[in-house]
Amino acid sequence: MDFSNNILETIGNTPLVKLNKIVAEIDALVLAKVETFNPGNSVKDRMAVKMIEDAEADGRLKPGGTIIEGTSGNTGMGLALVAIVKGYKLICVISDKQSKEKMDILRAVGAKVVVCPTDVEPTDPRSYYSVSKRLAEETPNSWYVNQYDNMSNSLAHYEQTGPEIWKQTDGKITHFVVGVGTGGTISGVGKYLKEKNPNIKVWGIDTYGSVFKKYHETGIFDENEIYSYITEGIGEDILPKNVDFSLIDGFTKVTDKDAAVYTRKIALEEGIFVGNSAGACIKGLLQLKEHFKPDDVVVVLFHDSGSRYVGKMFNDDWMRERGFLEENVTKAEDVIKDHIDKELIVVRTEELVSHAIERMRKYKISQIPVVDINGFVGSVDETDLFRSYVADKNVAEKPIKEVMGKPFPIVKLGTPIEEVSKLFSKENDAVLVDLGNGHHHIITKYDIIGSIK
Known part of the structure; x- marks a missing residue:
């Protein structure tokens, strides 16, 4: 009989698959791990x-202990499987x-999940680096994995991948291309391959908002490069010990949009349902195409499954909200098609300013058309109201007609977006679209910006 003693024995020996349509413009053999x-x-x-077995061997992790780790989800899943088989808490x-799917999967395999804010410094006590360390200090018989600086991470890939x-x-193989996060995969695989053949080129895929590319090229850790980004699993705002920059021949950066778009393309064009970092890798590969020759064998590593991103990159609404869907926005109705059925919020000339303020709060909007029995006669926006309030603290009890500005311009359905855009100015923050039958809808600057691809 042919069987594994537990699920851990099935790890590794993953297939190498030739990519075809999505890399048609690359003149080389491209294989996906x-x-x-x-x-x-x-x-x-x-x-x-590897990290757990090494910790067991040197006594850092003891029987019945609790494993604690900061993770983007995938390491947590791996640790959960080992914890289940070996009897640890996690x-x-x-x-x-990180995607909701990742959090739900971790809970499904028995992990306790603690969620921390993304947009904080690594040293902030709320960051997931800091919270992980604090929990390890407070939890009896616990071990903090620290995949970033735990060298068993890269050693696993040196010994296996x-x-x-x-x-x-x-x-x-002539080239290895992979997204860089903790650095374990690129450093472990890169070290092994270069020992076998020093001419093999190792390329890292980075993202905008990460420090890797500039640090590799200049030796400068530039905090100005650090900002929030959407791409998951690659890029960092720290320099993990597992990233051995001496083994990396170069980096290329990929935008959030390109990573998301190419994640979907891999599924549609190759039938391989993989995650966000794979999309970044393919786009990065295409950006590097001049480095490849016809006889080259290029291996690109696909990190994880697309099932962890069904609510994000594989969701049309999520993609559309971020301007990532490849849609042609050419007319006024294209800009507002996702909310064209919503009622236009208006305020009447004789209503009080306080009524307009309350409507802005309730509907989370910044500007409102003003109407009377004859139609649109003016407009108010939060800037007008703020100025009026500074000038007169009692403005809230005054009628709208005393503070309103000029009415918003009105365009017809089918008006080219270029013409709509020209109607925005310092004095005008919105445009109304005549939908017919006495109905109108509003286009704001936010709508125009959101339509930019």
Whole structure:
């Protein structure tokens, strides 16, 4: 009989799959190392086992202990599988930008999930780095994994993933391309491959909002490069010890939009349902295409499964809200089609300013058309009301007609977006669209910005 003694024995030996349509413009053989075939559906299963086994061996992790780790989700899943098999408790500290699917999956496999804000400094006590360390100090018989600086991370890939790729390509690999987060995969695989053949090029995929690319090129840790980004699993605002920059030949950065768009393209064009970092890797690969020759063998690693992103990159509404869907926005109705059925909020000339303020609060809007029995006669926006309030603290009890500005311009359905955009100015923050039958809808600056692709 052919069977595994537990789920951990099924980790590794993931397939190498030739990519076709999505890399048609690359003049080389491109192979994807599809790590979603691991039982936890990501590359992180490999290092989760290695880190725990090494901690057991040197006494850092004791029987019945609690494993604590800050994770973007995938490492947590790998740790959860090992914790289940070996009888440990697990606390995963995760940032709020990670997908709901990742959090739900971690809870499903028995992990306690603690969610922390994304937009804080690594040293902030609320950051998931800080919270992880604090929980490890407060929890009896616990071990803080720290995948960023735990060298068992890269060692797992040196011992497993690198040799697999070398064997599967019969030693013919010329380039290795992978997203960089903790640095374990690129450093472990890169070290093994370069020991086998120093001419193999190792390229890292970075994201905007991360420090890796500039630090590699200049040695400067530029805090101005650090800002919030959407792409999951790659990029950092710290320099993990697992990132061995000496093994990396170069980085290329990929935008959030491109990463999301290409994540969907991989599924549609190759039938491989993988996650957000895979999309970044493919777009990065295309950005590097001049580095590849016809006889080259390029291996790109796909980190995780698309199932963890069904509410994000694979959701049309989520993509549309961020301007990531490749849609043609050419006319006035294109800009407002997602909320065209909503009622236009108005205020009447004789209503009090306080009524307009209350409507702005209730509907979370910044400008309102003013009407009387003859139609649109004016407008108010939050800037007008603020100025009026500064000038007169009793303005809230005055009628709207005393503070209103000029009415918003009105355009017809079918008006080109270029013409609509020209109607916005310092004095005018919105445009009304005549829908016919006496109905109108509003286009704001926010709507125009949201339509920019």
